[in-house]
Amino acid sequence: MIDRFLSPFPRMRAAFDTHTGDGLASAATADVRASMPRDADPRAVGGMAVPLVIDLDGTLLRTNALLESLLIYLKKNVLGLFRLPFWLAKGRANLKQELARHAPVSPAALPLNEAIHSFAAGEKAKGRAVWLATAADRSVAESIAKRCECFDGVLASDGHTNLKGQSKAERLEALFPSGFAYAGDSRADLPVWSRATEVIVVGGSAWTRYAASALRKPMRTIPTPSRLRALIRCARPHQWAKNALVFVPAILSGAITETTGLVASIIGFAALCIIASSTYIINDLWDINDDRRHWSKRNRPIACGALPISTALVAAPLGLAAGLALGLAVSVNVALVLCVYLGLTLAYSYSLKRVPVLDVTTLACLFTLRLVLGIVSAGVFASPWLLSFSMFLFASLCFAKRYVEILGFAARGEQSVASRGYQAEDAPLLVALGLSTGTAGVVIMVFYIIFDAFHRSFYGNTTWLWAFPVIIFLWISRIWLMAVRKKLNDDPVAFAISDRPSIALGGAMVAAFLLAWSGIFA
Numbered sequence: 001m002i003d004r005f006l007s008p009f010p011r012m013r014a015a016f017d018t019h020t021g022d023g024l025a026s027a028a029t030a031d032v033r034a035s036m037p038r039d040a041d042p043r044a045v046g047g048m049a050v051p052l053v054i055d056l057d058g059t060l061l062r063t064n065a066l067l068e069s070l071l072i073y074l075k076k077n078v079l080g081l082f083r084l085p086f087w088l089a090k091g092r093a094n095l096k097q098e099l100a101r102h103a104p105v106s107p108a109a110l111p112l113n114e115a116i117h118s119f120a121a122g123e124k125a126k127g128r129a130v131w132l133a134t135a136a137d138r139s140v141a142e143s144i145a146k147r148c149e150c151f152d153g154v155l156a157s158d159g160h161t162n163l164k165g166q167s168k169a170e171r172l173e174a175l176f177p178s179g180f181a182y183a184g185d186s187r188a189d190l191p192v193w194s195r196a197t198e199v200i201v202v203g204g205s206a207w208t209r210y211a212a213s214a215l216r217k218p219m220r221t222i223p224t225p226s227r228l229r230a231l232i233r234c235a236r237p238h239q240w241a242k243n244a245l246v247f248v249p250a251i252l253s254g255a256i257t258e259t260t261g262l263v264a265s266i267i268g269f270a271a272l273c274i275i276a277s278s279t280y281i282i283n284d285l286w287d288i289n290d291d292r293r294h295w296s297k298r299n300r301p302i303a304c305g306a307l308p309i310s311t312a313l314v315a316a317p318l319g320l321a322a323g324l325a326l327g328l329a330v331s332v333n334v335a336l337v338l339c340v341y342l343g344l345t346l347a348y349s350y351s352l353k354r355v356p357v358l359d360v361t362t363l364a365c366l367f368t369l370r371l372v373l374g375i376v377s378a379g380v381f382a383s384p385w386l387l388s389f390s391m392f393l394f395a396s397l398c399f400a401k402r403y404v405e406i407l408g409f410a411a412r413g414e415q416s417v418a419s420r421g422y423q424a425e426d427a428p429l430l431v432a433l434g435l436s437t438g439t440a441g442v443v444i445m446v447f448y449i450i451f452d453a454f455h456r457s458f459y460g461n462t463t464w465l466w467a468f469p470v471i472i473f474l475w476i477s478r479i480w481l482m483a484v485r486k487k488l489n490d491d492p493v494a495f496a497i498s499d500r501p502s503i504a505l506g507g508a509m510v511a512a513f514l515l516a517w518s519g520i521f522a
Contacts, residue, residue: 050179051130051176071309133172170195173195180196193215204221225306234301252458279342285302330377341366386452396435445472468512
């Protein structure tokens with residue numbers, strides 16, 4: 001089907017075929033398909049006769065240096081946002097220079113596109129001149145060039161001239177009048193490619209690849225990972241399992257069998273999933289540097305460069321708007337609960353997660369807000385026992401999460417948890433707090449059964465509900481047993497949905513509820 005669609009556009013087809021090659025590394029180091037005029041001299045356009053010029057953002061780097069500096073700057077002082085318009089008034093080059101001065105990025109932390117780096121190093125080893133030309137500030141460009149050790153020279157913005165597009169094209173043409181090969185990634189590079197003797201497209205949109213191929217110059221494309229897949233990973237759809245708590249109030253009250261309550265709960269669930277995923281993206285943007293120092297979080301899409309910061313900055317607000325619109329479609333109260341959830345999540349990401357114990361309390365509140373959303377969506381009775389149980393149960397799980405993080409950092413010789421307020425010596429305290437809150441949750445479940453569930457006509461035989469405290473006790477004990485044995489991953493909930501004993505306990509709880517609801521063996 002793709003063949004039929006692209007057949008009228010041979011140049012676009014050539015770019016597509018090249019883009020879907022056999023892999024990132026092979027495309028950079030082996031022979032890459034090129035569209036070359038028959039009378040072209042290969043050494044004049046692709047050999048050693050012309051230097052290789054490489055762009056920085058989105059090409060050599062799998063990120064954008066300007067946006068990296070901006071995030072660092074705002075994290076240090078969010079009120080500094082008001083200084084940006086004054087810097088920008090003097091030109092984009094001045095803005096880049098000021099950000100580089102006030103919020104310098106660590107060149108070692110920025111993710112390289114290893115395919116391009118290897119390609120440049122290979123060409124340098126063959127004796128070819130290799131240059132770095134970028135619109136980023138010179139201080140940033142020179143630090144990256146020093147890290148890579150394969151560049152003969154650097155061209156960059158200097159605080160007065162923004163070396164981008166036409167400006168970069170003119171500078172390169174003047175410097176290399178005999179021609180040059182240029183590797184870039186966006187439509188801003190089209191003026192440069194129009195002056196180059198060889199076009200190298202790194203990733204880029206379909207439109208960019210097509211426009212580059214229309215220049216009718218020798219061209220090669222080097223693919224990059226799918227942004228859509230990276231965005232989905234960043235949204236963490238596996239975490240939506242936590243949002244199933246929205247249905248619990250409707251289930252326990254019997255409203256789940258009513259069409260109105262069921263539909264409202266489904267919409268509330270969908271709205272929460274979208275907002276939660278958007279906050280995950282915001283959190284990953286905010287914690288990008290801390291995540292890069294974490295043994296597992298460094299592989300998150302934004303931290304490793306698979307998802308561009310620019311894409312994340314667009315996706316997050318769109319997701320928040322869509323989620324709030326869905327919530328408002330149910331009721332104003334649902335939208336208000338979603339706003340509280342959003343505000344508390346952002347407060348947690350910005351500062352609360354660095355305060356020991358308060359961070360866990362905040363996370364427990366966020367879990368409990370899922371129940372509150374379910375109560376408001378379905379319009380059912382808000383059981384204080386159920387909400388109290390939620391606070392203690394999820395506090396125990398969050399303490400387990402922090403305990404595992406402390407063990408992980410301690411195993412690597414670090415005495416403190418990055419971006420947290422915990423020290424290695426806090427581990428015994430977290431075990432004590434986690435077990436005590438978990439036990440309190442079991443006790444509160446007993447009170448819920450006695451003072452709430454027994455008085456509901458919804459249940460046919462409440463005797464089966466006594467299985468709940470036993471099952472919850474067994475599950476909390478297993479979570480902490482695995483944590484102490486260092487077999488629990490960073491997320492207890494993610495562990496639970498893949499752990500067979502936990503799944504079996506969950507199935508037993510569902511069976512006990514169905515028996516209590518149906519009244520069988522009454």
